[in-house]
Amino acid sequence: MYELLGAGIANLMQVKYLLPLFLGTLAGVLGGALPGVTITMTIIVVLPFTFGLDPLQGLAAMTGVYVGGSAGGLVTATLLGLPGTPSAIATTFDGHPMAKKGEAGRALWLGIWASFFGGLLGGVFLIAATAPLAAFALRFGPWEFFALFILALSMVAGLAESSLLKGLVSGCLGLIVTILGTDPVMGQDRLTLGIGFIKGGIDFLPVLIGVFAFSQVMGEIERGGAARAADAAHAAGRLVVSQIKVIWEILSRPFQLLWFAFIGVVIGVLPAIGGSAASMMAYDQAKKISRRPQAFGSGVPEGIIASESSNNANVGGSLVTIMAFGIPGDAVTAVMLGALTIHGIQSGPLFISQNTQLAYGIFAAYLLAHPLMVLIMALGARWMLRIVTVPKAALFPVVLVLCTIGAFALNNTMSNVYVLLVFGVLGYLMVKFGFPLAPFILGVILGDQIEINLVRSLMTDSNLSLFVTRPISALLLGAALASIALSIWQHRRISRR
Amino acid sequence: MKLSKDGWGGLAVLAASLFLFALTLGLKDNPLVPIGPGFYPRIVLGLTALLAAMLVVSDLLKTRMPVPRARLAYGAVLLHFAVFGVYAVALPWLGFRIATFAYVAATNALLDVPRSARGWLRVGLLALGTALATYYVFEHYLLVLLPRGRWTGF
Numbered sequence: 001m002y003e004l005l006g007a008g009i010a011n012l013m014q015v016k017y018l019l020p021l022f023l024g025t026l027a028g029v030l031g032g033a034l035p036g037v038t039i040t041m042t043i044i045v046v047l048p049f050t051f052g053l054d055p056l057q058g059l060a061a062m063t064g065v066y067v068g069g070s071a072g073g074l075v076t077a078t079l080l081g082l083p084g085t086p087s088a089i090a091t092t093f094d095g096h097p098m099a100k101k102g103e104a105g106r107a108l109w110l111g112i113w114a115s116f117f118g119g120l121l122g123g124v125f126l127i128a129a130t131a132p133l134a135a136f137a138l139r140f141g142p143w144e145f146f147a148l149f150i151l152a153l154s155m156v157a158g159l160a161e162s163s164l165l166k167g168l169v170s171g172c173l174g175l176i177v178t179i180l181g182t183d184p185v186m187g188q189d190r191l192t193l194g195i196g197f198i199k200g201g202i203d204f205l206p207v208l209i210g211v212f213a214f215s216q217v218m219g220e221i222e223r224g225g226a227a228r229a230a231d232a233a234h235a236a237g238r239l240v241v242s243q244i245k246v247i248w249e250i251l252s253r254p255f256q257l258l259w260f261a262f263i264g265v266v267i268g269v270l271p272a273i274g275g276s277a278a279s280m281m282a283y284d285q286a287k288k289i290s291r292r293p294q295a296f297g298s299g300v301p302e303g304i305i306a307s308e309s310s311n312n313a314n315v316g317g318s319l320v321t322i323m324a325f326g327i328p329g330d331a332v333t334a335v336m337l338g339a340l341t342i343h344g345i346q347s348g349p350l351f352i353s354q355n356t357q358l359a360y361g362i363f364a365a366y367l368l369a370h371p372l373m374v375l376i377m378a379l380g381a382r383w384m385l386r387i388v389t390v391p392k393a394a395l396f397p398v399v400l401v402l403c404t405i406g407a408f409a410l411n412n413t414m415s416n417v418y419v420l421l422v423f424g425v426l427g428y429l430m431v432k433f434g435f436p437l438a439p440f441i442l443g444v445i446l447g448d449q450i451e452i453n454l455v456r457s458l459m460t461d462s463n464l465s466l467f468v469t470r471p472i473s474a475l476l477l478g479a480a481l482a483s484i485a486l487s488i489w490q491h492r493r494i495s496r497r
Numbered sequence: 498m499k500l501s502k503d504g505w506g507g508l509a510v511l512a513a514s515l516f517l518f519a520l521t522l523g524l525k526d527n528p529l530v531p532i533g534p535g536f537y538p539r540i541v542l543g544l545t546a547l548l549a550a551m552l553v554v555s556d557l558l559k560t561r562m563p564v565p566r567a568r569l570a571y572g573a574v575l576l577h578f579a580v581f582g583v584y585a586v587a588l589p590w591l592g593f594r595i596a597t598f599a600y601v602a603a604t605n606a607l608l609d610v611p612r613s614a615r616g617w618l619r620v621g622l623l624a625l626g627t628a629l630a631t632y633y634v635f636e637h638y639l640l641v642l643l644p645r646g647r648w649t650g651f
Contacts, residue, residue, distance in 0.1 A: 048635065048639075048641065049634075049639060051639060051641050052635075052638070052639030052640045052641055053639075163503075163552075165548060165551055165552045165555060166503070166506075166552065168548050169506075169507070169510055169545065169548045169549055169552060172514075172541060172544055172545035172548060173510065173545070175541045175545075176513075176514070176517065176541060176542065176545060179517075179537065179538040179541055179542075183534035185530070185532075185534075186527055186530060186534060188527060188534045190521070190524050190534045190535065190538065191517060191520055191521065191524075191538065193520075214578075217577075218574045218577065218578070221570065221573050221574055221577055221608070222569040222570050222571060222573065222574045223567075223569060223570075224570050224573075391609060392608070393604075393605055393608035393609035394605060394609075394623055396604065396608065397600065397601040397604035397605055397608075397623075397627070398601065398623075398627050400581060400600075400604070401597055401600065401601060401627055401631060402631070404584070404585070404588075405631060405635060405641065405643065408588075408643070408644065409635070409641045409642075409643075412642055414585070414588065414589050414644065417585050417588065418585060420585075421578075421581060421582060421585050424578070424581070425578060428574070428578075432502075433502050433503070433505070433506035434502060434503065434506070435506060451537040454537060455532050455536070455537065458532055459530065459531065459532060462531075
C-alpha cells in the first residue's frame, strides 16, 4: 500500500498532473470563498475543462476543487462574516468575532491549518479504509447491492430538513428519471413520451448540472442579489501572523483535533449529510467538551478548529464511499462519478483493484491538494477578498455558459443542453416547492443500478425472502427501515417543540 | 380545506406518476425474460403515487400558521429562463460564438442594466471575452468541439 502511495505521489509530482491539481485547488478555494457559489457549482464549472484531459489529470483537478472548496469558505467566513460555503457557517461563529477583535490573521490561519490537519487525518482514513471496504463489498450479490442502494436513498431522503415524505417523493422523482427512455436490462424502449432526446435514456450529468446550477442562479436572481456582490471594504487589516504559534495552537489539542476529524470522516462516509452538518456537529462537540462553553461565539480558537478540521476531514470520508461502493456521498462526488464515467471507468468495489494506479493517484492528489491549498491561501488570501466582489451579474452568465459546454460536450449533441434546461426548470420548481434536491440526484444516479440489481436477483431466484434471509442484505434493509423510523421520530420531536 | 405548496406539489407528482403508470400498462413483455420492461417502472411509479397522495392528505390535515411572504422577482426568473431557452435553441443555428456573445450580453445587461456608454462597453467586453475565451480554451486547448451554426457556418 505504501509503495503504491509513494508511486502515486511521485506520479502526481509531474507537471502534467500537478498543474491541473493546482488549478483545481485554486478554483476550489476561489469558488469556496465566493458567497453564493458552492463547491458543487465550482466543480460543475470545472468539469468541462477536464474532458480533454486524461482520467488522472481530470480527477486530480476535481479532487483539488473539493479540497480547496472545503477550505475556501473560511476566508470570507472569518474576514467578512459571510460563509463562502454552507460548511463554513460554523467558522463564522468564532472566526469573525476573532477577526473583528483585530486578530484577523490568527482567525484565518487557525482555519487554514485546521483544514490542513483535519484534511490529512481524513486522508489517512481514506487510504486505510477504501481497499478493505471495497474488498468487503466484493462479497455482495445483487440482493446486497439492491439493499445498499435502498439504504443510501432512504438515509438521504430521511435527512431532508422539510419533511420525510418530501424527501422520499424527491428520491422517487429521481428514480422516475431513470425509467424514461430505455430498459437498462434488455435495452428495450419504454416511456419515451415521443420526445427524441429521451430515447436511449437521460444522462445523469446534465440533470445534475441543470438542477444544481439553475436552482442556485435563479434563486439569487429572484432575491435580486445578482446586481452587486458583497462589500468587502471593511475586511480586517493585517493577515500576517506567526505560523508556528498558530500551528502549535492547533497541535496542542491533539485529542480534540482527532475527535473533530473523526466526526468529519464519519459524516462524510454517510451519504449526503455533508460538510455543513459535520462542521456544525464538531462545533457543538467543541462547545460541550470545553471548560468555557460560554466563551464560544466571541472568538475562541476551538470553535474555528472544530469547524474547519471536520469539514475538510469530511472530504476524505465522502471519497471513501464513492471509491469503495460507487455511491456518491454528495453532489460533488456525484460529479466526480460522472467524470469517471466519461473516461470509461466504472466506480464501485472493483474500482480500486482494476484501476489501482488511478485510485492511488486520487489518494495522492488528495494529500497533495492540502499543501497546495495552504500555499494558495498564503499567496492570495488578501487578493481573494477582491475577487469575491466580482458582480454576480457578470458571474452568472459565464457559469451558465460553462454548464452548457459541460452538457453539450458529454457526447456532442444538443439533446443534453435541452435536458439541462428542462431539469434546470424542474430543479428550480422543486426548490420552490420545498423538495430537497439531494435525494432526487441520488435517485437519478442509483436508479439504473437499483433496477439492474433487483431484476438480476429475481431472475437468479424469484424467492423474495432472500432479501431478508441473506444476512448482509437483511442488515442493510433493516438499517434503511431504522433510518426512516429515526427520521419520523426526529421530525415528530421537532414539530412537538 | 385549502392546499399549501406541499399539497400542490404532491398533487402534481401524483398526476404525473399516475399518467406514467398508465403508460407502463401498454409496455409489451419480452418473451425471453420473465420480468418485462414495465415491472420496475410500475413499482417506482406506484410508490411515488402513494407517497404523493400521502403528502396531499397530510397537507390537508395540517393546521397552518400564517407565513409572511417575501417579495421575490419571479418575473426576472421567468425572463432568464426564457433567455436561456432562446440561447439553447439558437446554438445550433447561430453557432457557439455568436449565440454565446448574444446570451452573455443579454443576461449581463438584464442583471445589471447599463446606464451609460461605459456600462454598455462592460457588457460588450464581457460577452466578447466569454465567447472568445471559452471557444479558444475548449476548441484549441481541450479539443472539445463546440456547436457550429447551420445558418452562419461559424
